[in-house]
Amino acid sequence: MGELEPLGFRPGATDVSEFSNFAVTRRRLTPAEQQVYDEAAVTWAMLRTREQQALYVALTDGQLAQTANEVFLRTATAIKEQA
Helix, strand or coil, X not given: CCCCCCEEECCCXXXXXXXXXXXXXXXXXXXXXXXXXXXXXXXHXXXXXXXXXXXXXXXXXXXXXXXXXXXXXXXXXXXXXXX
């Protein structure tokens, strides 16, 4: 990706029940990106603890980080285009 990826996933978080505890923004988000971030946080809260822990491990060890950022940006672009 040419631009700075919007999200970083901080390893070592002890409480992964909230998305914001480990999903940190790497730059100022656009309004559409902020909407996606907020929706991701709500969806994250609906996951079971085991699911959160498994996804957290995959995000912080790099397995899903790039894909998550790509989906994040595509979704934000789609939201922006619908506005």
